[in-house]
Structure formats: C-alpha cells, structure tokens
Amino acid sequence: MPATPAAADAPLRVRVRLAVDCMGGDHGPSVTLPACRAFLQSHPNAELLLVGQPAALAPAAGWERCELVPAADVVAMDDTVETALRRKRDSSMRVAASLLRDTEAAPARADVALSAGNTGALMAVSRYVLKTLDGIDRPAIATVMPNALGRYTTVLDLGANVDCSAEHLLQFALMGSALVAAVEGVDNPSVGLLNIGEETIKGSEVIKQAGELLREAAAAGRLNFHGNVEGNDIFHGTTDIVVCDGFVGNVALKTSEGLAAMLASFIREEFTRGLYGKFAALVALPVLKRLKHRVDHRRYNGAALLGLRGLVFKSHGSADAFAFEQALARAHDAAARRLLDGVKSRIQPAAAPPPLATPA
C-alpha cells in the first residue's frame, strides 16, 4: 500500500462509527432504535453512538457496539432554523453533528452522522457545528431517484440553495461525482446539467455559464460531463448525476412524489373497484407486490449533505424502521469508502490531504 494513496484507491475504513440522532423524524426512537438494532446485526464491524434523551434511549442500554450519548433537547419537525440553532443547543441533532467535529485537541468521535430531523434545521446546525470545506461556498443535499435502467440517478441540490451561481453548480457536480464514486462504486460517474433542452444555447444565463465551467472541468479531467439533460433524463438514467439549483431540484423531487402518489392511488382504486377489480387484484397480487418492491422509495432512503467538514446523512422524516435502516447502511458505506476524502480531493485536487490510515 502506498504511503499517500489517492482517495479513490484508499482502503475501505474497516470499522465505521456512526452517530445517530435517535430522536429525529416523525416517529423518533420507536423507529430509530429497532432500525439500529437490525443494522448492527447486518454490519458486524459497525459501532453506533446513539444520541438522545436518556429515558428514550433506555431500551438500548447494554447493546453491544453501542454507546449512549445524552442530549436534553429535541428539534421538532416544525421548528424553525432559528429555534434549532439558538434555543436548542443541546439537541440530539446538534450533539450528533458535534461528534464529527475534528480538531487536533479533540479528534472526531464518529465517521458519519444520521438524522431524520427537519432538513432545514439539520443543514443549518451541521453547517454551524462543522463549517464548510475549503473551496465550497454552499453545502448541497443529494438524493437518489430510481431509473429505468434499474439503477439510481443522484440529483443535487435538493433545496438547500435557491439562487445558485454557475460556480456553485460546478461544485455540486464535483461533490456529486465523489458521492457516486464512493457510494455507488462507479469509477468515473457521468454528470448531466439539468436544462430545458439538450442544445448548449438553451437555458438561463447561469445555466449556460455552468455548462462552460463543466466543460472546462471535464477537459481538465476533473469530472465526466455528459452535457445538458432534461427532466425526463432523471428517470431515463441518461447520466449518473443530475445537477441543478435547489429550487429546481426540489420542484422535480416533489413533483415526482406527487405523481407517484397519484398513480399509486389510481392503481389502488382500480384494483378495489367492484367485485371484478378485487378478484383481479387477488390474482395480480404477486405481480403488484413485485411492482411495489421495484418502486419502494424506502429502499433508497438517505440523502447526503455534501460540502461540510464531516459526513452528515439525512433520512426521510416519515421513514419506518426498514427505511431508516437503509439510510444507516448508506451512511455506513459512504464513510467506509471515505466519501469525505473523495469530496476534498475532487474539490481541491492539489490540496487534498492523504486519507487517514485505517485502524486495523
């Protein structure tokens, strides 16, 4: 093994320690604790720091490879960013993020943090506690959507940044490339710039400038730029990554969720309409189950907050134990594959520090 391997060649982190905000989300410990237990069974080298109110965490006392970390407050799903930042300084969310803080005096206690708490608060708290990486103006949120190829398309930003410059979009592309390389195991993931047409003359001024920056970055070997893509390409799987500002990304995600919900309710209605519909549903049940499994959004739960000096993942607030466990697994894999080093080396190819040695 070379002394300073490139991030992409860095060995897997064998023992990953996750800080889990057990109080966040719509359901709190009733979902997070069972998920953590199942996750520990399938990940024999993982260690968990369970953060929350001691009484709520009592069921986990004595679990192997688990440490309970007390936090007095809970950030509610409808708390403002202001409340989360100023009034709830001992929240489980903030304590979990703090466990990633890495200084010479006090090295990080965890490799990655996960919360199902409210997105705006989690981003603000993480940013406040961890700060952004050198070379990053704004952290972004990246999630995956299933595509027709049976794989996933990673989309960012998903709502953290509404007015983006071309430079921000370039940063999103670089961070997204690091994410997909680490978590999906794709060597040189392709990047599409979300636009309203494939031609380079299409789109707003910012998008056209971003296209130029992305072409330059591709020419310099920093990323694999496919060109402009359109909304349908997200589900077509045209590129591994789709880059857009947070406003557009949020609308695309929510619109998709709305359409999927409508179609699911139409299918339910038609298969329960009248005696024949119910009979058909009975016969078609195995087929409908396979269909449901294919589009089950719980399977790809876990969005990444990218650009911070620490790895933070966000679970859907409404996640059940199965979905939260998937998010734990995604966060674990990102840390095991050294996503943070990958982001650093993509953003600042020259200045990237060598990855830490792996504890044997």
Place this chain on the structure above:
Amino acid sequence: MPATPAAADAPLRVRVRLAVDCMGGDHGPSVTLPACRAFLQSHPNAELLLVGQPAALAPAAGWERCELVPAADVVAMDDTVETALRRKRDSSMRVAASLLRDTEAAPARADVALSAGNTGALMAVSRYVLKTLDGIDRPAIATVMPNALGRYTTVLDLGANVDCSAEHLLQFALMGSALVAAVEGVDNPSVGLLNIGEETIKGSEVIKQAGELLREAAAAGRLNFHGNVEGNDIFHGTTDIVVCDGFVGNVALKTSEGLAAMLASFIREEFTRGLYGKFAALVALPVLKRLKHRVDHRRYNGAALLGLRGLVFKSHGSADAFAFEQALARAHDAAARRLLDGVKSRIQPAAAPPPLATPA
C-alpha cells in the same frame, strides 16, 4: 343582453372558425386530416381553414365547412426559430397564425389557430405575426396535468420564458385565470405560486416578490390567490392553476413525463414476466385498461399560447388523430368562450374592449 357585457358574461361564440396547420407535428396530414374530419362531425357549428401544401391537403377537397388555404413551406420539428422566421415565410404554421391577424382593413379570418409544429418556432412565429397584447411583456405556454381530484391542474409557463421577473409571474397568473375560467368553466379559479415550501419566507427573491404582487392582485379582486404550493400540489389538485417560470415548469413537466414512462414500462414488464405474469395480465386486463384511460395524456392534449393578439393552441408533436382531435376541441372551446377577451379584461380591467357581437 346588455350592450357591453363583461367578458365572463359574454355569450358563447356560436360559430367558431379554426385555422389548422395541417403539416405540423411528427405525422403531418396523415394525423391532422382524420382528426379534422372527426372533429367536424362532433362540432356541427365549427368551420375549418386547413392550411398546408395543396397536394397534401387534396384528400380534404370538397369537405363541408372546410376551406383549403395553400402554404408552400413546412416548418420541420428540428428547424431553428431563425429558419422558421426568416427562411420559411410561406410555412403552414405562419399562414395559420396570420389568419388570426385582425386589422380594420382586414379582419381576422379565424378565431383560433392550432399547430402540432415545434414549440419554439410556433411561439416565435405567432409572436412575430400577431404581436403581444397591451400589458403583456412575454407570452406564456399553459398546459394541463391530471390531478388526484379527477380534474386538471393548469400549469404555466412551460418553457417559453426562462428568466422571469415577479411581474411576469403575475401576468402568467392573470392569463392562466382567464384560461381556466374560459376552458374549464371555473368561475374564480385558484392560483398557486410554485415554491419550495408553503411559508411566504421561502424561495428566491423573485418568487417572494411575485408572492407580494399576487397578494396585492388578490386584494384588488383581480384573481383568487391561494398562496405558495409545492411540486406535489400539481398532482394533488390543491389549486386550479400553478404559476412558475418556464425553466421550472419545463423541468416539472418533463420530469413527470419521465416518471410516468418509467412506471408504465415497469407495469408492462411485471405483467409480461413469466407465465403467471401473463395470466395475471389477462385477468387484470379490464382493470389495466381503465387505469390506462385515466392517465391517457392524449385526452388533455392542447397547450395554450397566452398573451398574443390572437388565440394559438399547440398540440403535442407526437399526437395521434385522437389526441389532435382533443386539441381541436380545446381550441374550439377556448374560442367559443371568448378566451381572448377574457385575457384582455384580466390584464387591463379598465381598458378591455367589449366582446364582439356574436354572429347569430
């Protein structure tokens, strides 16, 4: 009947004359002519001006309530706006739009025009030939998407305008209100401003300013403003109209199309997988057919180009005869219900001219 009725109370236009670009779209006359024939049968008071190359229109010679209007050129689906405007001055698209031009010397020959030709070219040609209405900076494209209530949500703009000001979004809201009042028959249609959260503090600066303008317009009784909506509200049916800039609208539409296509292919795959899948499909066929009918996008074909001094409708380029006939019907209804007067009176309440007298 009062001498100068308000637009909303104006009598239906009994005899509507439609100018049809018969050459546009992926299929040209092989689709447009059968659609026109079927439309004439179901609309005994409609008259058609069929525009195109004489040889291509030959099958329609002698049809009742039809006049053939020759045009030598055809705008191809991949022609640039430049080509459509400068090189093909005698295109079927341009001739069709010209039939709407209304001057004292030469009154309009048609009440509405329909083309399945390429969107960018149709907007540019229509704008060049007809000009925009007083009080409108930029024409917009409005389409409908089905919602969970079994009705339609009208969304605009759909790609004509990428960088919009708050004032433009207000104009879209007013024009969309006129459209829904006329075509869907909703008296006081509700307007949602597409945003990334319901709170008024959310979104970009332009969106926040647009929210203020919309609230002011609502207070003045010019429209029925619901507030901010999110992407999922389009399919939820929260408001009759969803207003956004053309970039966001285009992404929302294309993303929805991509997701719908992916889900349709998943359903097809699962119901043809193995012997049991095929058996289940056979049993479920009546249910699947009902489902397909419910989401059949051909049924709501026909986008409106709003803000011009003439009514132009746009059919999907890939429309078949059934879909093109639906677009003809929508265009007909908009003209019969005097959409143009409706738009004028919403944009300039005081300056709106009285609607034309209906030919008895």
